[in-house]
Amino acid sequence: MSYQVLARKWRPHTFQELVGQEHVVRALVNALDNDRLHHAFLFTGTRGVGKTTIARILAKSLNCERGVTSTPCGTCSACREIDEGRFVDLLEVDAASRTKVEDTRDLLENVQYAPTRGRYKVYLIDEVHMLSMHSFNALLKTLEEPPPHVKFLLATTDPQRLPVTILSRCLQFNLRRLPTSLIAERLEVILEQEGIERETTALTQLAQAGEGSMRDALSLLDQAIAFGGGRVGLSDVNAMLGSIDQHSVLGLLDALAAGDAGAVLQAVAELDRMAPDYAAVLADLISLLQRIALVQIVPKAVDDTWVDAEAVCRLAVALGPEDVQLLYQIALLGRRDLPLSPEPRGGFEMVLLRMLCFRPLTAEETPHRACQAPVVVLPAATRSQAIPPAPAGESPPSPVPVRANQIAEAAADWSAIVARLGLKGMAQQLALNCVLLGREGNSLRLQLEPAHAYMVNNKNAERSLQEALAAYYGETLQLSIQVGEPVTATPAREQARCQAERQQAAVTAIASDPNVQALCETFNAQVKPDSITPLD
Secondary structure, three states: OOOOOOOHHHHOOOOOOOOHHHHHHHHHHHHHHHHOOOEEEEEEEEOOOHHHHHHHHHHHHHOOOOOOOOOOOOOOOOHHHHHHHHOOOOOEOOOOOOOOOOHHHHHHHHOOOOOOOOOOOOEEEEOOOOOHHHHHHHHHHHHHOOOOEEEEEEEEHHHHHHHHHHHOOOOOEOOOOOHHHHHHHHHHHHHHHOEEEHHHHHHOOOOOOOHHHHHHHHHHHHHHHHHHHOOEHHHHHHHOOOOOOOHHHHHHHHHHHHHHHHHHHHHHHHHHHOOHHHHHHOOOHHHHHHHHHHHHHHHOOOOOOOOHHHHHHHHHHHHOHHHHHHHHHHHHHHHHHHHHHHHHHHHHHHHHHHHHHHHOOOHHHHHHHHOOOOOEEEHHHHHHEEEEEEEEOOOOOOOOOOOOHHHHHHHHHHHHHHHHHEEEEHHHHHHEEEEEEEEOOEEEEEOOOOOHHHHHHOOHHHHHHHHHHHHHHHHOEEEEEEEEOOOOOOHHHHHHHHHHHHHHHHHHHHHOOOHHHHHHHHHOOOOOOOHHOOOO
16 A cells, blocks of 8 residues: 555544644534534635644534534545545535636536535535635625535635625634644654654654644654654754754853853854854744743743753853843844845854843943943044143143032033023933033033933034034034033933922922812812923
8 A cells, every 4th residue: 555644644534633723623513513504614724724624524524424413423435435535525626726717607507406425515615715706706696595405615824815705604713823732742642653763852843843734744744754764853853954953052042141252153153064044043042032031930931842941941040031132132133134134144143243242231330331431532633722732751731620610600601501502302412411611712621421421422413512502602613522420410400400399389389279278178189299280
């Protein structure tokens, strides 16, 4: 006897044998048991999730010689002929190859005649969305008012392409993608019955590669059995699928966790020898980070079927939750941008280098980093005017300290100046968060708060501020901005203080109002301070 592929050999013949799709099975079983059968059923879902299988089981339930039942016997001539695909009253049609209206008319020509052998004449139309609009129109009238002995079973992977007139006349069942764990369990059962040696981790890998499709997973299992010479092992499955060994991805993440750029690039060089699909490597890295994040939040979520369960637990302790989230996001965006890179390996390396360069700041690091913010360097001409050259053999003089009262006076003037500059956007925010240290000739020296040190790198904002100041003074000015904690309040802080004072005054005025107090006493009410807004 010729070999029969596993997908056909192990196709379910009853609802009880069906794996997954419990929501569909429950509805159909109840309809069959209670004799509440619709005349048209539409099964939708991605490939290999059981659309045609369920339709055939339903056809068998309708035509079993023991009567309409949710548990067909499987031994009568009708059940056996349906299983073998030769039942005369089950008309299976592939709509992808019969799209013309003439084909549909020929199909429906004998619909009014009673079934030859069975109880019902069943029309099973697969990939029904491939029919032409004229074919749908030809089908519509029969689908709306079919003879009592006819049932229509439609299956499609793309229900959006069906006319709403067809959808409204069918009971629609949406079949879901099957979970990886469910597919792996089914593969385990099949190999147990087949007497084939296997590794559980290899079956999990095949189930993941099936991407929710049982048929695809079984086809890959057939291939894996042939590849491994009658044995299904993890190394053989990885080689067959072209997958990267999980240990390589773990080594890459270990190097990232240690912040060792050399080890990261060495790991990439070793990966490159295997000519990998770098998008797939990033996908594996994303999946690993997702499992680590899951274990960090829910430690009991560790699954024994994970190949890397021990390493995931170790990395969940070694990496902080915020680090895992940032690495996940960088990998996700990197995978999206990888096709834009001129060379895949270079793009992959840039993603990893980005992971090394960007790390979340801790509470202890934040002030330290703020003090290290870059400072705008004055142009050479300005520096030469501000600091005269020292005589030969002498060190340059130290900067003369500015008295606090001079800074306070300059700051008061600065608030008035900023109010008249008419700035907007980032230039306005830059001015509001600075204080004026003083003016020397045509050079203005400003001090920016450390919390807003990032603004010092916005050259457009600095240029707009410099131009506005030049227009205000009516002369060309040079601007010098340094980062440091101001001795006096910036205009932004002064505005915030004034706003807080006005808000407090408004709250006090409302609270002391006799009418408000009377209302509060009468109705046992309270005034919400955050609902009060000053009028001025």
